[in-house]
Each structure stands twice: as structure tokens, then as C-alpha cells.
Amino acid sequence: xxxxxxxxxxxxxxxxxxxxxxxxxxxxxxxxxxxxxxxxxxxxxxxxxxxxxxxxxxxxxxxxxxxxxxxxxxxxxxxxxxxxxxxxxxxxxxxxxxxxxxxxxxxxxxxxxxxxxxxxxxxxxxxxxxxxxxxxxxxxxxxxxxxxxxxxxx
Numbered sequence: 712x713x714x715x716x717x718x719x720x721x722x723x724x725x726x727x728x729x730x731x732x733x734x735x736x737x738x739x740x741x742x743x744x745x746x747x748x749x750x751x752x753x754x755x756x757x758x759x760x761x762x763x764x765x766x767x768x769x770x771x772x773x774x775x776x777x778x779x780x781x782x783x784x785x786x787x788x789x790x791x792x793x794x795x796x797x798x799x800x801x802x803x804x805x806x807x808x809x810x811x812x813x814x815x816x817x818x819x820x821x822x823x824x825x826x827x828x829x830x831x832x833x834x835x836x837x838x839x840x841x842x843x844x845x846x847x848x849x850x851x852x853x854x855x856x857x858x859x860x861x862x863x864x865x
């Protein structure tokens with residue numbers, strides 16, 4: 712697993728060191744960070760109980776997010792160089808803020824039309840018309856006018 716460095720907060724590297732054959736007071740410690748572009752070195756301190764601390768500042772000024780590489784701890788005890796630890800590293804951002812803009816609405820007149828379902832009206836019943844047939848008179852019955860014409864002879 713790669714050691715994680717942050718762009719937006721200080722990074723503290725801590726470890727415990729034991730030195731044989733010399734005292735810790737005569738020892739020095741440094742952390743070397745190597746990327747494809749640059750190499751950085753940070754001095755650390757060793758306490759009398761062997762606790763080691765190296766402070767790496769926010770990396771945003773020298774390593775951007777997504778940068779990867781190798782880092783190693785170097786210890787110099789009585790002019791003897793040791794490399795007791797190394798690891799891959801990656802740079803990330805601890806705090807992120809994302810903004811999502813809602814689509815801006817334009818002030819336009821708005822119209823809403825709702826069509827009401829048309830109801831069928833009951834069919835009006837046509838009035839029943841009764842056909843009246845004219846009464847047919849019998850052929851041997853003459854109207855008054857026909858009788859007069861027949862008598863006069865016209």
C-alpha cells in the first residue's frame with residue numbers, strides 16, 4: 712500500500728529507530744521523496760527514546776494531487792549511511808468541495824392548459840312525428856264544387 716501525502720495539510724512521518732554501536736544523539740534522520748520530476752529531502756528529529764518525526768509541509772506548492780513516486784527514510788549514524796525503510800507514495804487532497812450548479816430558470820410567461828374530458832351528452836330523442844294520411848274519399852262521393860261543375864256542365 713502506498714504512503715499517502717496530502718496537498719492541503721501538513722504530513723507527519725513518525726517511526727521508532729534503534730541504533731546499535733553508537734548513540735542516537737550522534738544520529739541524523741531525513742526523509743527523501745522522489746517523483747519523476749523532482750527529489751525533495753526533509754530533515755527530521757530523533758528523540759532520546761528513539762522516536763523519530765519528520766514534518767512534510769502541505770505538498771500543494773511542490774507536488775500536485777495524483778503525483779506518485781518513491782519515498783525513503785535515511786539514517787546517518789557516526790558517518791554510516793542506512794536506508795531502513797522505503798515505500799511508494801501518492802499525493803491526494805484531504806478535503807474536497809464540489810459544486811453542482813442548478814440550471815438557471817429564465818423569467819418567461821408560463822401558460823398551462825388542461826383539457827377537460829369531453830362528456831357525451833345523451834342523444835336527444837327526436838319527437839315522434841305521426842304521419843297523418845289524408846282521408847281518401849270514396850270515388851263516388853263528390854265535393855260541393857265538383858257537384859256544381861257537373862250540374863252546370865262545365
